[in-house]
Each structure stands twice: as C-alpha cells, then as structure tokens.
Amino acid sequence: MLRFADKVVLVTGAAAGIGEATARRFADEGASVVLADWSLDKAQVVASELHSGKALAVHVDVSILKSVQQMIDATLQRFGRLDVLVNNAGVHIPGTVLDATEADWRKISSVNIDGVIFCSKLALPYLVESKGCIVNTASVSGLGGDWGGAFYCASKGAVVNFTRALALDHGAQGVRVNSVCPGLTRTAMTWDWDQSVRDKFYERIPLQREALPSEVAAVIAFLASADASFINGVNLPVDGGQTASDGQPRVG
Template structure:
C-alpha cells in the first residue's frame, strides 16, 4: 500500500497512458491511477523495470508497452497498441524525462541531444500523436515539467531549458486544443526523492541546503506529486487548462533570499 492509499479519485473505466511510468514519479502516478479505478498503460525503455512495475500494481489494472518516446514510430506503436487493446484513450501523462547537470561548457553535444530527444522531442511526438484521440474522448493531457523550467536553477542550464520548453508547449497547446475539448496542463515538481538525484538526497549536507529553500521543510516524495496529476486529470479540474502547477513544498514562493 502506498502513502497515497487514502487519496480518493474515481477514474473507473478510464484508460490512462503514463510515459516513464516504471519508476519514480511516473510509477507513483500510474499506481494512484490504478488504485483509483483506471486501466493504466505504462511506457518506458527498460523491459525489466516495466515488468517489475506491472507486477507490483493492482492486479489487472496495468499493462506495459516498451517505448522510447524520442522515436516517433515507438510512440505511434504505443498509442496504436493502447487503442487496439482497450478501444479508447482518456488521459495521457507525458512524464518520461532525462537529466543532465553541469555548466554548458561541460555538456557535450551528444549529452544535449540526448536530453532534448527525451524531454522535448519526446513530448512533441507524444502530443502530436495523442491529441486527436483525446479530442474524441474529451480527454486530458498532462506533462511533468519542473520548477527549474519556470525560472532557472544553478548549474543545469540545459535541463532548465528543456523543461521551460515543456511548460510553454503546455500553455500553447492548451490554447490550440481547448476549443476541441482537450485540457492540457502540467505539474512542476521541485527536487523529489527519485533515483537520478539520489546523490543529493542521500548527502545530509546537500539535502539540508535544499530543505532550507522549502517552506514545508522537507524534500518531496513521488507520492506528493501524483495526487496533483490526478486532480488535473479529474472532473474537478474541468475548467482548468494551460496551468503549470508547482508541486514544490513552497520552493517557488521564495524570492531566493536566505532565511533570516
């Protein structure tokens, strides 16, 4: 049972696709959707991680389709496979992402291209493929952006830029597709306890520096992010579109000045 076992949403009969759904924030989102009655298709590049995720999700509520979102043919196969199996598509969560840190002078061209391929091109391929189907169902498209894409953050310019692209994609697509019945939103987490940032989270000195920036005084868990995604996908958010919602414990409430 997850920390979100007491969170209540009703997605009975809905079909949800979550990219990057085998681990971290994506897994927490897939798990909560499945526990809320949805049928969940999780996508990712590692078959072993996908198999482990499906095995741990509620029985008969989840299937996995191995997908590299940077490959448009893979994305088409993901969507076609979902429609062939379930006959509908209601909610899509664009969560697959990579992370590259460092001064721009230290980031290789291949490092930038790999990051862009997943974070930006992957979003583009997924949105272009699923939006027409979501227009049929009156569905919802939700992305995982980052607070680092809302302003900026030290020593990760290329990552910040990729997430800023996602945030502006979301706002612009909300304008273009609202009249066709599709809501497009995003969550923007701050630092969350996931594998890519384990070195920070597990270092008491580094973790304390981050915690000092957070109004709630703790680094977030993946289970802190998932309910916000389900809210944006739910009928309770039926008049919300074009929003990039910080899920950050109050990090962006600060001007950046140190505590006094």
C-alpha cells in the same frame, strides 16, 4: 475514490519514481493504465502489481516517433480508447553550457522536448475523441533557472510553454492540458545525496523536506480528474513553497 473508472491512462516513464507512483495512483482510482518505459522489464514488474487485466507494460523510446506510434497502437489495441496522457519520461544531465556536450543536449532535448511533443501529437486525436486531457511533468527548473543545469532548464522551460500552447490550441476541442512542476523529489536520482546537499535544498523549501513521488502523483491525478474540469494551461509548482520565494536569503 474511483474518479477514473472506465478511463484509460497512459503514463510514460512509468517504471520508477514519479511515473511509477502516478501509474499506481490512477490504478488505485479505477483506471486501466498503460505503463510505458524504456525499461520494459521494470515496467512489467510494476504492472504485475496493479489490478489484473487493467495494466499493460509497453516499451517506448519517446524520442523516436515510430516507437511512440507503436505505444499508442498498443494502447488502443488493448483498451480501445485513451482518456489521459501523462508525459512523464525525462532525463537530467548536469552541466553549464560550457561544460555540457552536444551529445548531452541531443539526449536531453530528444527525451524532454521531442518526447513530449511526439506523444502529445500522436495521442491528441484520441483525446479529442474522448474529451480527455494531458498532464506534463515539467519542473521548477522550467519556471526559473538553476546553477549548472542549463540544458535541463531549457528543456523544461520548453515543456512549460508547450503546455500553454497546447491548452490554447485544443481547449475548444475539449482537451485540457496542464503540467506539474516538481521541486526536489525523493527518487532514485536523489536517494544517495549527502545530507549536506539536502540541507542546501531545505534552506529554500519552506516545508523543509523533499516531495514524495506519491505527492506529485496525487496532483497529477487531480489535474486529470473532473475536479479540475476548468483548469487549463496551468504549470503548477509542487515544491513545498520553494517558488514562493523571490530568492532572497532568510535572515534571522
């Protein structure tokens, strides 16, 4: 399928994990892709493996408005338009409210909340022009609470409701806004987990495994495509059925 031929897609946090898989998926479907990341070297490596002339790696710190503006400017200078923004950049720092520090909160909120707001704010005028869309990477942690992750849950809860607010405000301008809410996903952060930790998660996931980044990327691509043309303001779990549970344990 070439659902994104002649479209320009900007993905933040594109150097690894879900962001990398998303950039690859859009490129495979014909898009010109801007891979934005704090780690320019890693983003350039991924970009070099995509279609020649249709991939651009740029450095960005999404927590700084000026840096986000430079990212948008680079996108327009290279490709002349913007059709899809994928707000994927994010950080995770564990800890309860008592354990985590003020610095932890500043870091999490500046990337996970400020970054999504800044990127959306500066991209929206061009998305209105192209009748494009935004897909945010939220989390199941934004739909329900986690043990030992208060700041992260707060930040992803903000993304979930920001998604709804954007969808209300800009739907009439032709811009759809949705989010994916992944559960456990096989990324660098989880590769070295002990099997005993994975098994704890599997107890809560009916499919008994973690998602592959490519599986989350496929849902992002769907939400950005014309196949989802009447889907707006949705926070879609991609979690193998984890949030289908009311939290009670399996008995027998």
